[in-house]
């Protein structure tokens with residue numbers, strides 16, 4: 001039986017594992033893919049004290065830091081069920097069952113894709129998902145934001161201050177963002193809003209994005225916008241489907257946590273992109289992971305007198 005079992009091996013899980021192991025308690029990490037989302041990114045320029053690094057390099061550094069401690073890493077294993085109790089059980093897709101006194105859920109999230117030709121091919125080469133991360137890479141350039149909900153409109157407002165021009169593309173016949181955001185967006189001189197537009201393709205020259213194709217859903221006409229970047233903002237989906245019915249989730253599927261990372265289940269904590277904590281960033285996930293581990297340790301010293 002573990003004292004702390006971390007489910008998920010991204011920045012949140014890695015930080016939680018290091019903090020737990022440094023308390024000298026039995027710590028395990030089970031991860032479908034150790035490293036998490038950072039493995040899919042290229043430049044990381046906003047992890048404070050690291051001026052610039054690459055995603056895969058950062059992923060290796062996370063693993064090395066965890067491996068410097070006595071942590072049982074179970075990589076390439078997917079958790080499929082959580083069973084609360086005095087000893088909490090985590091069932092794996094392989095059929096194995098792990099037991100722990102406390103569990104830290106840090107299964108992260110994934111960006112919803114639009115699934116059009118060019119999206120995968122030009123990912124990190126013009127196709128981006130995170131304006132806080134990649135916005136500055138498009139300084140002075142032309143970009144599109146796909147998605148007219150709150151995140152898309154926020155992204156367009158944010159990017160308009162950095163890039164040369166922003167085209168906001170919305171599938172429906174109206175934007176869905178809060179009115180105050182829409183008003184702000186419409187006040188900006190370098191933003192074009194296109195509604196009833198179905199993105200059909202992201203064009204490139206083999207190296208980088210050069211344009212975006214869309215169909216006007218009213219007329220059926222095909223259009224093309226010349227640009228250098230496309231930000232896809234149609235939703236961030238937390239990897240929490242396996243927790244439905246056991247841990248309280250928000251209407252977006254995020255694990256509801258308090259200021260210490262405590263979930264609705266005693267002894268179960270959570271951190272990172274999978275939770276209700278706003279702003280999905282590496283430094284935030286890592287900080288939340290550390291916090292959840294300290295809270296789990298606190299829970300252990302308060303509950304185990306035996």
Ligand code: FAD
Nearest residue numbers: 008009010011012032033036037041079108133272273282
């Ligand atoms: P994740 O990194 O998503 O890790 C989740 C972990 O849980 C993984 O190990 C995964 O395999 C595992 N997992 C999932 N489900 C299960 C399961 N059922 N059982 C077991 N394991 C499971 N942020 C920045 O701060 N700066 C950037 O420059 C930046 N660039 C980005 C670029 C891209 C393309 C993307 C996609 C994201 C970027 N982000 C960036 C966001 C950042 O990567 C995330 O905020 C951060 O990785 C969240 O960490 P996490 O540990 O919560 O989750």
